[in-house]
Amino acid sequence: MTKxxxxxxxxxxxxxxxxxxxxxxxxxxxxxxxLAGGSVFQAVARADLNxxxxxxxxxxxxxxxxxxxxxxxxxxxxxxxxxxxxxxGGPLDGLNRHAGYLFQQDALLPWKTALDNVAIGLEVAGxxxxxxxxxxxxxxxxxxxxxxxxxxxxMLSGGQKKRVALAQVLIRDPRIILMDxxxxxxDAQTRLIMGDLLLKLWxxxxxxxxxxxxxLEEALGLADRVVVMSAGPSARIIGDFPIPxxxxxxxxxxxxxxxxxxxxxxxxxMLKKEVLKAYGEIAQETAS
Amino acid sequence: MRRTSLLLMQGAxxxxxxxxxxxxxxxxxxxxxxxxxxxxxxxxxxxxxxxxWFATGTIWHxxxxxxxxxxxxxxxxxxxxxxxxxxxxxxxxxxxxxxPYVKAANALPRVVLAPIFTLWxxxxxxxxxxxxxxLVFFIVFFNVYQGVKEVNxxxxxxxxxxxxxxxxxxxHVYWPSALSWMFSxxxxxxxxxxxxxxxxxxxxxxxxxGYLIQQAEGVFDVAGVFAGMVxxxxxxxxxxxxxxxAERRLLVWRPxxxxxxx
Ligand SMILES: Nc1ncnc2c1ncn2[C@@H]1O[C@H](COP(=O)(O)OP(=O)(O)O)[C@@H](O)[C@H]1O
Ligand SMILES: [Mg+2]
Numbered sequence: 001m002t003k004x005x006x007x008x009x010x011x012x013x014x015x016x017x018x019x020x021x022x023x024x025x026x027x028x029x030x031x032x033x034x035l036a037g038g039s040v041f042q043a044v045a046r047a048d049l050n051x052x053x054x055x056x057x058x059x060x061x062x063x064x065x066x067x068x069x070x071x072x073x074x075x076x077x078x079x080x081x082x083x084x085x086x087x088x089g090g091p092l093d094g095l096n097r098h099a100g101y102l103f104q105q106d107a108l109l110p111w112k113t114a115l116d117n118v119a120i121g122l123e124v125a126g127x128x129x130x131x132x133x134x135x136x137x138x139x140x141x142x143x144x145x146x147x148x149x150x151x152x153x154x155m156l157s158g159g160q161k162k163r164v165a166l167a168q169v170l171i172r173d174p175r176i177i178l179m180d181x182x183x184x185x186x187d188a189q190t191r192l193i194m195g196d197l198l199l200k201l202w203x204x205x206x207x208x209x210x211x212x213x214x215x216l217e218e219a220l221g222l223a224d225r226v227v228v229m230s231a232g233p234s235a236r237i238i239g240d241f242p243i244p245x246x247x248x249x250x251x252x253x254x255x256x257x258x259x260x261x262x263x264x265x266x267x268x269x270m271l272k273k274e275v276l277k278a279y280g281e282i283a284q285e286t287a288s
Numbered sequence: 289m290r291r292t293s294l295l296l297m298q299g300a301x302x303x304x305x306x307x308x309x310x311x312x313x314x315x316x317x318x319x320x321x322x323x324x325x326x327x328x329x330x331x332x333x334x335x336x337x338x339x340x341w342f343a344t345g346t347i348w349h350x351x352x353x354x355x356x357x358x359x360x361x362x363x364x365x366x367x368x369x370x371x372x373x374x375x376x377x378x379x380x381x382x383x384x385x386x387x388p389y390v391k392a393a394n395a396l397p398r399v400v401l402a403p404i405f406t407l408w409x410x411x412x413x414x415x416x417x418x419x420x421x422x423l424v425f426f427i428v429f430f431n432v433y434q435g436v437k438e439v440n441x442x443x444x445x446x447x448x449x450x451x452x453x454x455x456x457x458x459x460h461v462y463w464p465s466a467l468s469w470m471f472s473x474x475x476x477x478x479x480x481x482x483x484x485x486x487x488x489x490x491x492x493x494x495x496x497x498g499y500l501i502q503q504a505e506g507v508f509d510v511a512g513v514f515a516g517m518v519x520x521x522x523x524x525x526x527x528x529x530x531x532x533x534a535e536r537r538l539l540v541w542r543p544x545x546x547x548x549x550x
Binding site: 075077095096097101103106107108110111113120121124125168172 | 443447448450451452456461541542543
């Protein structure tokens with residue numbers, strides 16, 4: 001059993017004037033896990049990150065560095081040991097009610113049909129069932145699954161499940177969207193299609209996005225900014241690259257763009273060292 | 289095609305067994321037929337007995353009693369188990385306090401309870417229902433408890449991020465999860481409800497399949513005993529088939545029960 005170490009201080013912040021503040025502000029966020037046997041594992045150390053209200057930020061880093069952990073802190077699913085998380089100008093207390101979270105693992109309710117899975121977020125918010133279903137049907141159509149409403153999750157392919165999950169999150173119209181390697185398990189073509197779909201939905205109505213990935217090309221294709229995390233433990237944010245590629249983008253074509261390749265080279269230069277470090281640690285662990 | 293050939297082969301097994309039984313009990317190929325038919329009766333005698341029961345209609349009364357006892361035991365045991373299983377799973381301290389007692393009660397062979405239940409509830413159906421309940425309860429209880437405890441953490445986190453409060457989590461996440469675990473043990477718990485009823489009847493009753501078998505045994509009516517067992521087996525198979533139908537309807541969302549998978 002592990003447990004997050006509770007926040008040490010509850011320093012009060014003054015509310016900034018509405019409208020100007022970022023959607024998510026991570027300020028010196030340190031996250032620790034209490035391990036069995038009493039030792040403490042520091043996953044993330046003093047991470048600073050601001051995400052603007054209409055900004056698409058990709059977070060990239062070697063596997064196991066603490067990307068999901070950082071996202072969980074922004075979601076309010078875990079409390080940092082120190083540092084502060086602010087959401088839309090106010091300190092985050094408990095779950096982040098403004099955020100929608102697309103999880104890395106399958107998280108659809110297996111006993112509900114695709115339609116009911118999408119509608120549930122509205123229903124629990126008090127929307128009458130008929131209206132919720134109506135709107136869920138429209139969302140399923142938007143993600144290309146109009147004909148799949150009465151299927152249960154196990155009857156859907158990996159990519160279809162991710163689309164349902166996307167509709168499930170977006171139907172609630174959250175102001176902040178957290179995505180944890182949402183297209184990780186999908187094949188290359190499906191990832192491209194899902195990326196395009198995501199950009200289409202996002203650009204219709206820009207929200208703050210924190211998009212975790214380990215795929216640099218995906219990050220560059222989607223984001224306004226790419227943030228690089230160092231290898232863990234005590235992972236930090238070590239790079240912050242604006243991506244000034246024009247929108248709307250076509251993810252498969254943008255890869256041929258000259259500035260895309262330049263950015264790729266710069267960021268990969270930094271990321272590679274961290275990946276090798278993480279790899280070295282894994283190698284050491286297996287050797288000992 | 290495959291289904292019919294499977295049915296044919298299943299039927300063939302019965303034919304072989306009955307043929308062997310018939311040969312052994314009427315010819316001296318295996319041993320003295322008088323001796324064998326005294327201990328095992330003969331297929332014809334058993335069939336005649338079953339025919340008699342159905343022709344005169346006496347069997348319906350006993351089948352009805354056993355069915356009613358089984359249904360009551362299943363419903364009462366399941367409802368109690370779902371309620372208490374849920375409650376314990378949501379209150380770990382309570383569960384920890386009662387843990388040794390639950391284990392002790394479950395470890396007790398239920399047959400020893402039968403005379404006590406007869407003393408408490410009389411010779412009517414309720415002593416048999418009580419015996420069945422003690423069997424059904426623990427199966428369902430442990431499954432529901434497990435189902436609530438082992439809800440997938442990602443699904444739970446997702447449900448919370450979708451804005452569910454505690455009550456909604458209970459209804460949309462814990463409850464379906466617990467029920468699916470309960471249904472996965474449906475065959476066992478329904479079977480145990482029947483076992484409770486029949487064993488209870490066997491140990492002292494005024495009607496039911498167990499009573500019928502016990503009566504036949506009392507007068508060394510071997511044909512009656514075998515006939516009772518055959519009727520009981522058919523009864524259990526029928527109930528098991530109904531459970532399978534119910535399961536397919538209730539668990540359509542599970543990969544192993546979807547129609548396309550079969
Ligand atoms: N509940 C936990 N208890 C202990 N260690 C954890 C826990 N969750 C994650 N970690 C550790 O924190 C580090 C970061 O994990 P994670 O955020 O999942 O990485 P990733 O960047 O691959 O998403 C890893 O070393 C992992 O082992
Ligand atoms: Mg992760």
